[in-house]
Amino acid sequence: MKPYKLLFLDIDGTILRPDHTVEDSTREAINSVQERGIETILATGRPIHEITDLGKDLNIHSYIGYNGALALYKGEKIFAEPMPVKNVEYFIEVAAKNNHEIVLYSSTTNFFSSLDSPRVKAFIDTFDLQKNAVFTRENIDDILGITIITNSETDNTLYTLENGIHFSQVHVNGMRHCFDVIRDKVNKGVGIQFLLNRLNIPKESVIAFGDGMNDKEMLSTVGEGFAMGNAHEDLFQYAKHKTTSVTESGIYNGLKSLGVID
Numbered sequence: 001m002k003p004y005k006l007l008f009l010d011i012d013g014t015i016l017r018p019d020h021t022v023e024d025s026t027r028e029a030i031n032s033v034q035e036r037g038i039e040t041i042l043a044t045g046r047p048i049h050e051i052t053d054l055g056k057d058l059n060i061h062s063y064i065g066y067n068g069a070l071a072l073y074k075g076e077k078i079f080a081e082p083m084p085v086k087n088v089e090y091f092i093e094v095a096a097k098n099n100h101e102i103v104l105y106s107s108t109t110n111f112f113s114s115l116d117s118p119r120v121k122a123f124i125d126t127f128d129l130q131k132n133a134v135f136t137r138e139n140i141d142d143i144l145g146i147t148i149i150t151n152s153e154t155d156n157t158l159y160t161l162e163n164g165i166h167f168s169q170v171h172v173n174g175m176r177h178c179f180d181v182i183r184d185k186v187n188k189g190v191g192i193q194f195l196l197n198r199l200n201i202p203k204e205s206v207i208a209f210g211d212g213m214n215d216k217e218m219l220s221t222v223g224e225g226f227a228m229g230n231a232h233e234d235l236f237q238y239a240k241h242k243t244t245s246v247t248e249s250g251i252y253n254g255l256k257s258l259g260v261i262d
Contacts, residue, residue: 013211066145111135171212189217
């Protein structure tokens with residue numbers, strides 16, 4: 001077995017099943033790699049302030065959140081890349097024009113265009129978000145990530161994206177009309193590479209699991225990238241390996257195939 005050092009895990013559709021629970025086999029797999037000295041890090045589109053309880057539950061204390069815009073390593077802020085104000089203003093303007101809702105994530109709060117919209121309430125319920133408020137311009141300098149809640153799975157075409165920005169469709173049932181705003185130079189892969197450089201760890205010693213298109217850079221950056229069996233169909237081309245689904249011991253089976261766990 002190679003001397004693996006780090007394991008990066010996406011959350012929704014990778015660790016968490018559709019009912020927001022974690023399989024026993026997933027817990028067993030994470031515990032086993034930690035016992036073998038492999039450090040586990042959550043790498044997610046979610047805001048970090050919403051996932052620390054899950055981290056504590058799994059004995060994980062390092063995070064790359066907001067699709068790579070903020071990284072905390074053992075409590076230390078490694079980097080933070082807020083979104084340029086002009087980009088934030090553009091998405092707010094176009095969302096309002098097209099009767100879309102918008103989520104703007106700061107380091108402490110999930111700011112919504114409205115808290116009364118049924119679409120927003122469904123979004124909050126689906127992701128079990130706790131720290132929510134209505135957006136005001138005084139928070140515009142601290143926006144680390146954005147999700148657009150549109151009216152259909154094709155409404156993302158109503159936005160004109162400048163070079164260096166693209167959409168990633170949210171890969172969760174019932175939320176495919178939602179799109180994360182991803183910056184080409186601020187994503188999970190860039191965040192992981194920054195951390196590997198800081199820790200002087202080669203990518204060959206790194207494993208990652210993901211299921212959404214916001215995981216493509218992450219899976220391409222590490223030595224052993226796994227797409228979950230339930231992954232977006234376009235993600236498989238970026239992964240070295242395919243494992244079973246989140247409800248069929250995907251993380252456990254993937255790690256077992258590498259000989260990391262028995």
